[in-house]
Amino acid sequence: NAGVTQTPKFRVLKTGQSMTLLCAQDMNHExxxxxxxxxxxxxxxxxxxxxEGTTAKGEVPDGYNVSRLxxxxxLLGLESAAPSQTSVYFCASSYAGSSIYGYTFGSGTRLTVV
Amino acid sequence: KQEVTQIPAALSVPEGENLVLNCSxxxxxxYNLQWFRQxxxxxxxxxxxIQSSQREQTSGRxxxxxxxxxxxxxLYIAASQPGDSATYLCAVRLSGNTPLVFGKGTRLSVIA
Numbered sequence: 001n002a003g004v005t006q007t008p009k010f011r012v013l014k015t016g017q018s019m020t021l022l023c024a025q026d027m028n029h030e031x032x033x034x035x036x037x038x039x040x041x042x043x044x045x046x047x048x049x050x051x052e053g054t055t056a057k058g059e060v061p062d063g064y065n066v067s068r069l070x071x072x073x074x075l076l077g078l079e080s081a082a083p084s085q086t087s088v089y090f091c092a093s094s095y096a097g098s099s100i101y102g103y104t105f106g107s108g109t110r111l112t113v114v
Numbered sequence: 115k116q117e118v119t120q121i122p123a124a125l126s127v128p129e130g131e132n133l134v135l136n137c138s139x140x141x142x143x144x145y146n147l148q149w150f151r152q153x154x155x156x157x158x159x160x161x162x163x164i165q166s167s168q169r170e171q172t173s174g175r176x177x178x179x180x181x182x183x184x185x186x187x188x189l190y191i192a193a194s195q196p197g198d199s200a201t202y203l204c205a206v207r208l209s210g211n212t213p214l215v216f217g218k219g220t221r222l223s224v225i226a
């Protein structure tokens with residue numbers, strides 16, 4: 001049981017380059033989320049999705065786009081990377097409308113923009 | 115806007131000590147609260163989840179309590195061990211379809 005898988009685990013980008021981070025979950029979760037974690041800032045929500053084909057903005061969405069074409073996958077795109085986007089990115093998923101079950105997190109993607 | 119605060123930001127204790135980590139939140143109408151552990155360079159591992167109707171949850175040496183009226187939760191760790199050294203994060207959810215809001219965490223060091 002893989003849970004939540006993020007690829008790649010590490011990446012270095014030059015300013016202005018683009019890339020896509022992939023999150024895949026095999027738990028049939030309806031909801032999926034992208035967070036970034038920065039020193040002293042904690043985890044901040046970028047975008048999230050409550051179902052296939054739906055996305056919503058979080059606290060820090062600027063500079064990012066997302067897509068949820070399949071229930072099990074949630075993609076995070078950076079169209080033109082900036083040094084301010086250097087961070088560790090975490091994907092998470094959860095069931096819809098259940099207070100019993102919480103989030104499951106992936107292991108993260110460490111992105112450096114130079 | 116829900117805000118979550120964790121105090122202290124860092125804590126160092128000798129092995130064997132019982133300790134309490136604190137979490138406070140501004141909106142008491144929460145759906146559930148989740149405690150996570152994060153080891154350096156790793157992802158988040160869920161420790162305990164407390165539903166809004168519950169007062170506490172226990173797992174092994176860990177006990178999490180919830181007091182919605184005062185906007186507080188505590189994570190109690192009994193007989194701490196060096197392997198407990200990690201950052202502990204508290205997060206709350208206001209409804210079933212709203213995302214978790216995280217505190218900045220407490221970095222715990224247990225000294226052998």
